[in-house]
Amino acid sequence: xxxxxxxxxxxxxxxxxxxxxxxxxxxxxxxxxxxxxxxxxxxxxxxxxxxxxxxxxxxxxxxxxxxxxxxxxxxxxxxxxxxxxxxxxxxxxxxxxxxxxxxxxxxxxxxxxxxxxxxxxxxxxxxxxxxxxxxxxxxxxxxxxxxxxxxxxxxxxxxxxxxxxxxxxxxxxxxxxxxxxxxxxxxxxxxxxxxxxxxxxxxxxxxxxxxxxxxxxxxxxxxxxxxxxxxxxxxxxxxxxxxxxx
Amino acid sequence: xxxxxxxxxxxxxxxxxxxxxxxxxxxxxxxxxxxxxxxxxxxxxxxxxxxxxxxxxxxxxxxxxxxxxxxxxxxxxxxxxxxxxxxxxxxxxxxxxxxxxxxxxxxxxxxxxxxxxxxxxxxxxxxxxxxxxxxxxxxxxxxxxxxxxxxxxxxxxxxxxxxxxxxxxxxxxxxxxxxxxxxxxxxxxxxxxxxxxxxxxxxxxxxxxxxxxxxxxxxxxx
Amino acid sequence: xxxxxxxxxxxxxxxxxxxxxxxxxxxxxxxxxxxxxxxxxxxxxxxxxxxxxxxxxxxxxxxxxxxxxxxxxxxxxxxxxxxxxxxxxxxxxxxxxxxxxxxxxxxxxxxxxxxxxxxxxxxxxxxxxxxxxxxxxxxxxxxxxxxxxxxxxxxxxxxxxxxxxxxxxxxxxxxxxxxxxxxxxxxxxxxxxxxxx
Numbered sequence: 111x112x113x114x115x116x117x118x119x120x121x122x123x124x125x126x127x128x129x130x131x132x133x134x135x136x137x138x139x140x141x142x143x144x145x146x147x148x149x150x151x152x153x154x155x156x157x158x159x160x161x162x163x164x165x166x167x168x169x170x171x172x173x174x175x176x177x178x179x180x181x182x183x184x185x186x187x188x189x190x191x192x193x194x195x196x197x198x199x200x201x202x203x204x205x206x207x208x209x210x211x212x213x214x215x216x217x218x219x220x221x222x223x224x225x226x227x228x229x230x231x232x233x234x235x236x237x238x239x240x241x242x243x244x245x246x247x248x249x250x251x252x253x254x255x256x257x258x259x260x261x262x263x264x265x266x267x268x269x270x271x272x273x274x275x276x277x278x279x280x281x282x283x284x285x286x287x288x289x290x291x292x293x294x295x296x297x298x299x300x301x302x303x304x305x306x307x308x309x310x311x312x313x314x315x316x317x318x319x320x321x322x323x324x325x326x327x328x329x330x331x332x333x334x335x336x337x338x339x340x341x342x343x344x345x346x347x348x349x350x351x352x353x354x355x356x
Numbered sequence: 357x358x359x360x361x362x363x364x365x366x367x368x369x370x371x372x373x374x375x376x377x378x379x380x381x382x383x384x385x386x387x388x389x390x391x392x393x394x395x396x397x398x399x400x401x402x403x404x405x406x407x408x409x410x411x412x413x414x415x416x417x418x419x420x421x422x423x424x425x426x427x428x429x430x431x432x433x434x435x436x437x438x439x440x441x442x443x444x445x446x447x448x449x450x451x452x453x454x455x456x457x458x459x460x461x462x463x464x465x466x467x468x469x470x471x472x473x474x475x476x477x478x479x480x481x482x483x484x485x486x487x488x489x490x491x492x493x494x495x496x497x498x499x500x501x502x503x504x505x506x507x508x509x510x511x512x513x514x515x516x517x518x519x520x521x522x523x524x525x526x527x528x529x530x531x532x533x534x535x536x537x538x539x540x541x542x543x544x545x546x547x548x549x550x551x552x553x554x555x556x557x558x559x560x561x562x563x564x565x566x567x568x569x570x571x572x573x574x575x576x577x578x
Numbered sequence: 579x580x581x582x583x584x585x586x587x588x589x590x591x592x593x594x595x596x597x598x599x600x601x602x603x604x605x606x607x608x609x610x611x612x613x614x615x616x617x618x619x620x621x622x623x624x625x626x627x628x629x630x631x632x633x634x635x636x637x638x639x640x641x642x643x644x645x646x647x648x649x650x651x652x653x654x655x656x657x658x659x660x661x662x663x664x665x666x667x668x669x670x671x672x673x674x675x676x677x678x679x680x681x682x683x684x685x686x687x688x689x690x691x692x693x694x695x696x697x698x699x700x701x702x703x704x705x706x707x708x709x710x711x712x713x714x715x716x717x718x719x720x721x722x723x724x725x726x727x728x729x730x731x732x733x734x735x736x737x738x739x740x741x742x743x744x745x746x747x748x749x750x751x752x753x754x755x756x757x758x759x760x761x762x763x764x765x766x767x768x769x770x771x772x773x774x775x
Contacts (some may be wrong), residue, residue, distance in 0.1 A: 248523050255520035257665045260505065262516050268564060268577035272506050275573065276520055279502055279566055283524050286555055291526035293551070332598055345594075361673040365665065372660040431652030435667070436631065440671050516767060576632055 125342045126351045132335050139332035141310035147326030154318035167231040176326035178221040184214030189281045192274030209337035215253035241295035247326050252280050366455040380421035387413045388471045399476035407536040422500040423514040430508045444514035445568035453497050461493030484539035488532040495556030498563035499524045505570035509577040581607050581641035590623045590635045598771040605751045613755040615706050615771030621755035626720040649718040655709045659698045671715045683714035706730045723754035737765035
């Protein structure tokens with residue numbers, strides 16, 4: 111019965127502590143992402159060899175694939191943050207969940223957009239109901255659902271809980287959706303059209319792609335931490351520690 | 357068994373509120389009738405898409421009626437009382453999902469072949485169409501109940517619910533209409549049907565705690 | 579074992595906004611306490627916090643006996659128009675009562691003959707009396723009531739006041755919220771909520 115709103119807050123859940131620590135972490139992440147993404151992109155776009163079948167148009171994978179990776183990983187990051195918030199009632203964790211939602215939606219959109227741009231020269235059309243694209247589209251809807259639901263509540267506490275529950279239900283649902291879409295795709299389309307055939311990729315294409323993926327991870331966490339930082343300040347704007355800083 | 361009383365109560369609430377019960381089903385019929393008007397009355401054109409249309413409209417019909425699941429109990433304060441009752445909320449959630457399924461899932465499954473007939477569907481698929489909807493609506497009701505419970509305290513909750521619930525219905529739609537497709541084309545029905553039953557059982561076992569947590573959140577939100 | 583309800587430095591929050599200044603209160607077996615305060619001061623929220631329906635609070639709610647049956651009855655009380663008076667009462671009492679005890683409760687509030695009536699066939703006053711009948715049926719150690727005296731005629735107010743006294747005499751703790759000081763019921767304690775800021 112007895113519960114105290116603040117006794118649940120661990121030291122690393124304190125907004126002020128986060129603010130101080132993140133000002134140390136974010137520059138490092140920024141440097142890391144610039145180095146990794148910069149090298150990867152320059153290598154991939156300018157120096158990696160041309161694809162035999164697709165020519166230069168394949169080079170969009172250096173943006174498309176990392177974005178798709180993070181779009182999916184981002185949903186789990188968001189859901190885990192929500193779960194931590196629900197279990198340990200950590201406000202900072204809910205803030206992380208709220209920050210991860212639009213970021214993930216943006217990455218999903220980028221991967222859909224780059225996929226469409228890539229689709230035009232490859233298939234002659236911007237949109238194909240390919241399994242991966244379709245799954246990505248549904249992932250985009252799932253992100254929108256979490257964003258709309260959390261924002262629909264006037265009371266932030268309620269929105270936090272609602273968003274976290276929905277995100278957790280989504281984590282169970284995503285693998286099922288992916289499996290079902292794969293099955294659906296195999297049913298309706300011959301398996302000859304494949305986006306990327308990873309094993310046939312040459313190492314000279316793989317390495318820059320790997321760099322881009324790692325760089326995207328660093329960039330994602332940089333953006334996430336920055337976004338949490340702004341939200342923390344916004345939320346505590348009437349508190350003494352924020353007034354001291356500003 | 358106390359839960360039986362709760363089951364009967366919820367059933368009475370639906371049956372004494374006739375318009376709440378019939379409106380979504382009438383919608384099911386009207387929406388299907390729009391397709392020949394909007395696309396073409398040619399049976400050659402309608403036949404291949406008929407069962408898919410029935411399944412998709414059934415989906416809309418579900419999310420349309422899911423709003424009734426907790427709304428009146430919330431606004432009358434009955435949900436607030438229910439939370440304080442000794443019967444676990446998750447058990448209540450299962451019972452109410454079953455009531456909903458009896459009131460909407462079963463009629464949808466019965467109506468489906470008739471609507472399929474109107475869209476010139478191959479008669480060999482009627483049985484599987486009914487069966488997949490009978491199973492699928494149960495699973496979708498469990499997932500939809502989460503959406504309903506999450507949004508019940510919001511003023512514009514039903515709009516938000518549509519957005520969060522429909523994408524979650526995708527696997528049911530795929531395996532459900534896929535099984536009908538298999539039945540019509542003479543392919544093996546059992547893989548998609550097994551998958552449909554599987555995800556329905558999974559939904560029934562995983563959703564109740566999530567529904568209970570959502571109800572508590574909504575009651576607290578006031 | 580004597581029941582005791584203790585509120586230590588309790589204050590409720592909507593997000594980061596404190597609704598009222600922290601409250602300290604100790605209630606013992608048989609005591610009636612009223613919660614007063616201006617609109618929006620959080621009277622309902624305080625009761626809901628004690629009842630475990632609202633968790634956004636600072637401070638502590640302590641019960642001497644964790645097994646105490648604590649019940650919150652809101653302003654809307656959960657009466658559904660699609661259910662008859664009897665069915666509503668059965669639901670509100672968790673289907674634990676016999677027909678005769680429900681009948682006697684209806685008799686005590688003057689609703690005899692309305693067993694199979696639907697609440698929308700009743701007058702506003704009669705509806706409140708139906709709610710009152712639940713107080714005769716329910717079993718609890720601590721009762722939390724939100725605005726029990728609103729929309730009631732003089733007889734109804736007297737009836738509910740008498741029943742609250744009766745419940746307290748049987749050894750329960752009653753905590754209720756109200757807008758104005760009612761002459762019919764003199765509580766043992768009064769909590770005045772002060773809006774913070």
